Amino acid sequence: MKYSDMHYERIDVSKKRKFCDNWLINFKNAKNSNDQINLLKEAEDLNREYQTYESISSLNFSKNINDVNAIKEKEYYDSISSDMQEIFNSIDREINNSPFKKELQEKWGSTFLKSIEVDLKTFDPKIKNLLDEEIKLCNQYTQLTASAKIKFNDANYNLAGLGPFHSNSDRNIRKSSYEARFKWFEENSDHFDTIYDQLVKLRHKIAIELGYKNFIELGYNRMGRTDYGPKEVSNFRKQIVKYVVPLVKELEKKKKEILGLDKLYFYDGINFKNGDPTPKGTPEELVKIAQEMYHELSKETGEFFDIMVKEDLMDLVNRDGKRPGGFCTSFPKYDRPYIFSNFNGTDHDITVLTHEAGHAFQNYSSRKQPLLKYLWPTMESAEIHSMSMEFFTWPWMNGFFKEDTERFKYKHIVGSLSFLPYGACVDHFQHWVYENPRATPKERKDKWSLLESTYLPGRDYDNLEYPKSGGIWQGQLHIYQMPFYYIDYTLAQTCAFQFWSKSQTNQDNTWKDYIRLCEAGGSLPFTKLVELAKLNLPFKDGCLEEVVENIKEWLKDIDVKNL
Numbered sequence: 001m002k003y004s005d006m007h008y009e010r011i012d013v014s015k016k017r018k019f020c021d022n023w024l025i026n027f028k029n030a031k032n033s034n035d036q037i038n039l040l041k042e043a044e045d046l047n048r049e050y051q052t053y054e055s056i057s058s059l060n061f062s063k064n065i066n067d068v069n070a071i072k073e074k075e076y077y078d079s080i081s082s083d084m085q086e087i088f089n090s091i092d093r094e095i096n097n098s099p100f101k102k103e104l105q106e107k108w109g110s111t112f113l114k115s116i117e118v119d120l121k122t123f124d125p126k127i128k129n130l131l132d133e134e135i136k137l138c139n140q141y142t143q144l145t146a147s148a149k150i151k152f153n154d155a156n157y158n159l160a161g162l163g164p165f166h167s168n169s170d171r172n173i174r175k176s177s178y179e180a181r182f183k184w185f186e187e188n189s190d191h192f193d194t195i196y197d198q199l200v201k202l203r204h205k206i207a208i209e210l211g212y213k214n215f216i217e218l219g220y221n222r223m224g225r226t227d228y229g230p231k232e233v234s235n236f237r238k239q240i241v242k243y244v245v246p247l248v249k250e251l252e253k254k255k256k257e258i259l260g261l262d263k264l265y266f267y268d269g270i271n272f273k274n275g276d277p278t279p280k281g282t283p284e285e286l287v288k289i290a291q292e293m294y295h296e297l298s299k300e301t302g303e304f305f306d307i308m309v310k311e312d313l314m315d316l317v318n319r320d321g322k323r324p325g326g327f328c329t330s331f332p333k334y335d336r337p338y339i340f341s342n343f344n345g346t347d348h349d350i351t352v353l354t355h356e357a358g359h360a361f362q363n364y365s366s367r368k369q370p371l372l373k374y375l376w377p378t379m380e381s382a383e384i385h386s387m388s389m390e391f392f393t394w395p396w397m398n399g400f401f402k403e404d405t406e407r408f409k410y411k412h413i414v415g416s417l418s419f420l421p422y423g424a425c426v427d428h429f430q431h432w433v434y435e436n437p438r439a440t441p442k443e444r445k446d447k448w449s450l451l452e453s454t455y456l457p458g459r460d461y462d463n464l465e466y467p468k469s470g471g472i473w474q475g476q477l478h479i480y481q482m483p484f485y486y487i488d489y490t491l492a493q494t495c496a497f498q499f500w501s502k503s504q505t506n507q508d509n510t511w512k513d514y515i516r517l518c519e520a521g522g523s524l525p526f527t528k529l530v531e532l533a534k535l536n537l538p539f540k541d542g543c544l545e546e547v548v549e550n551i552k553e554w555l556k557d558i559d560v561k562n563l
């Protein structure tokens with residue numbers, strides 16, 4: 001079945017409500033655990049259907065944000081989102097009250113019951129209207145960023161389309177393209193400020209309504225984190241400052257040598273004098289190379305990628321009206337994932353492809369998990385699959401990058417490492433924002449600048465006023481739309497680096513660990529999945545230190561002058 005053949009319809013909320021009312025009575029009156037297990041499967045089917053159609057409506061909108069029909073369908077699913085949440089919330093509440101919890105746990109493990117407990121703490125029918133408002137504000141952000149028409153060199157670009165100029169080998173083009181980008185942000189600055197200010201205040205209000213002190217704990221619960229909290233995360237951030245920031249500083253020094261520059265500015269985001277590595281080939285050719293690569297990597301990935309190609313489950317190339325960014329979504333009714341990205345001719349095209357393919361491969365590998373909740377793990381675990389896939393495919397990068405391969409690898413490692421302090425900065429910032437919900441937009445920008453000096457001490461924006469006054473985070477979608485979803489990338493990256501080092505000495509066994517991790521899906525929480533994959537837990541003292549040592553060791557063998 002191709003994507004276009006998948007059935008789509010609008011779920012009828014009143015019908016589902018009736019189903020739910022009956023279901024609740026039957027579940028409550030069930031005489032034994034078997035009856036409850038069968039009823040649970042019925043509720044699962046309903047949820048699978050809902051998630052599939054919702055995900056199709058959202059994807060079609062992302063494919064063309066100007067398509068009137070797609071807008072209507074997306075709006076419909078947005079409008080019923082809190083109603084559906086209410087339905088599943090009442091189902092979860094009943095499961096949580098089950099006298100047969102022990103038997104349910106024996107059948108499916110404790111993860112789903114724990115995740116229900118946490119989910120229940122994130123919703124109450126009385127906050128439904130506030131949730132509707134939150135979705136609307138998030139959509140405003142999407143509309144705003146996707147609507148960007150930025151004039152540059154006599155042509156108009158959207159934000160993704162402008163991207164390649166930021167890594168042009170000509171410093172003037174790099175700088176002027178950033179000037180164009182930030183001019184657009186400046187022009188829309190009030191709008192960006194207002195959306196975020198409203199979101200922060202709204203989320204604080206939701207948290208208070210639900211009985212929290214502020215949004216932070218609710219934010220963690222929304223992320224489904226059951227086995228760690230802000231304390232562990234704060235300790236992890238400290239380790240980034242201690243071990244990673246100094247190495248990043250050293251690498252920046254090295255970069256000056258490579259580029260032959262006395263001073264590094266923010267817009268010197270390239271890594272090599274003649275520009276960054278670029279993939280060699282048309283999008284169609286690159287997909288062909290990826291298909292061969294996945295066949296050689298393993299039987300499982302070969303099968304998986306064939307399906308993605310044959311069933312039209314990828315939309316990869318940037319075009320007008322397409323929502324920026326890359327993501328992977330899924331249609332649980334059909335056991336299929338989908339990859340969305342915006343190829344624009346940079347090396348990022350390949351990392352996005354392998355990254356999203358990692359997500360998609362995990363979701364596909366977990367399809368035999370018995371519960372919907374187990375198809376995806378929580379995000380810090382999900383990003384392990386994607387970021388590790390970026391590394392597992394290293395032996396095939398030559399096919400994409402040809403003479404640029406070594407440069408790509410160097411950039412990949414340096415970029416992934418340098419990302420850790422940025423990710424920690426975004427996370428620290430959000431903790432501050434939600435601890436201080438009454439802060440003004442100006443105070444938020446000042447705080448961002450201050451945090452930058454700890455996490456990103458080497459950054460110099462030259463005379464680019466917008467980022468200089470602390471506004472750069474407004475281009476970071478997660479901060480608006482997915483609060484506290486960011487440290488996940490850094491936790492996962494720390495795990496992916498471990499897979500990377502291990503795969504260099506023992507590819508076969510490391511790959512087996514990875515497959516086991518993918519098949520487990522979301523059946524375990526983060527700390528347990530890390531254990532299952534035979535990796536060290538990032539929170540544990542010494543873990544990041546060892547990762548950094550391994551990277552230093554690898555860097556020693558690289559002669560930057562020959563890159």
Ligand code: ZN
Pocket residue numbers: 355359382383386
């Ligand atoms: Zn990802």
